[in-house]
Amino acid sequence: MGLNGKAGEVFKSIPYILQGLEVTLKVTILALIIGAALGLILALMRVYGGGFCSRISVFYSRIIRSLPLIVILFGLYYLGADILDLSAYTAVILALSVHTAAYQSEIFRGAIQSISIGQMEAALALGMSKFQCIFSIILPQALRRAIPYWSNEAAIVLKDSSLAYVLGIAELLRRGEYVSARTTMPLLTYTIVGVIYFILTFVLSRGLFFVERKLSIPE
Amino acid sequence: MVEPILRIENLYKNFGDVEVLKGVSLTVEEGEVVVIIGPSGTGKSTLLRCINYLTVPDSGDIYFEGRKIEYKQDNLSIVRQKIGMVFQEFNLFNHLTALQNVAIGPSKVKKINKTKALELAEKELLRVGLQDKADHYPAELSGGQKQRVAIARALAMDPKILLFDEPTSALDPELTGEVLMVMKDLALDGMTMMVVSHEMGFAREVSDKIIFLEGGVVSEMGSPEKIFNNPDKERTLEFVSKITRLGPIDSSRGGSDI
Ligand SMILES: Nc1ncnc2c1ncn2[C@@H]1O[C@H](COP(=O)(O)OP(=O)(O)OP(=O)(O)O)[C@@H](O)[C@H]1O
């Protein structure tokens, strides 16, 4: 009865855990959007930017990818807290964005470079500007190719958003931790949290797979 | 005297240590069909690509419609709009249907409104006999059909001259005919064309002038009769008979009437 009671407590706490969903999703989605924008700019700088821009992009990507996410997070939070007065919430979003941007830039770069040079040449030969070539011809093809890899990165960002718990943000994992402590049922609690992450990741990748199929062109 | 539509003077191009073009000079008159032949690696593609500045020449001048192209100052887009190019590998835009491939130039570059651009594209597809493939993506077309769409795409810009870089050499032999047919029709319509090709049947039948490019210079230039039957240089004769023997179309009859 006692055990059942404790397990019951955990199950009754599921709605409480799920309240963390909003934060988790907000952090994930914002980080993905900012990261995609920044990643795309970095990729364009790398491929088309010429010497200086290209080197900045490479440098950024190397540095960020060599740092553990948690270091970026603490760095932004403690450094940022002094100078910029960042809230924990903003720090998490920024850290995730900065981090995923480096990985996304590599995804976009690879996709852009996989488009044959002939596509650009044919567009230039018609009289298009470089800008038009990139945005009307190269990116529509490259971004389609990037979707499966981007989808993988999106799942990583979703899971990485759980790191927000170290700054005390009450997202899914943090709430799980509270429940686990209160009920002394860590295994069951974390299993439930795990299942929630699984479902989110599953829905996310299915959704993106659907988008990929919807946008696919005959190859 | 009428100004030639294209005049190339003393064109040089190196790639690193490799000297490719070493002083090429030639002219193309309006309405003329010029076929360029020459051994592999001799700079035929490079020459064509210099004309629309996909490759930037090291020195030499290119006059188009009587005006010198100034690479640094000119708006290259305006020059390129008037110089159509057809590539060996077609280079159709893979994410666009045949119709959209043809329409995108007029709509993005000339800023013609979308509906008009699509109407124009339909007309150009009709011209190459592919109106029924309008909604097909490049991957759904045969090589010959792709190349015809690529020609329609170039035509949609209403160019003054069309450059063809080995338009049939990526095609299965049985598909070259349909592309050559379209090109022949264009020639009959009076289109000015510069064609790198070893299709000797086409050269003999359609061209006004054949240029033999070798060693980075124009080695010999003349009417098809002259180049095929009594060229000035022994080497020209040797090259012409070699490609005529190997050529996909003329292999049966080519050798005999040289
Ligand atoms: N972008 C480039 N960078 C370096 N070398 C190049 C480049 N483009 C062409 N070349 C070299 O220039 C030479 C001429 O090449 P080009 O493609 O113009 O020859 P081609 O006459 O068209 O030959 P083919 O009949 O094989 O098409 C070759 O030796 C080639 O390797």
Ligand SMILES: [Mg+2]
């Ligand atoms: Mg070539």
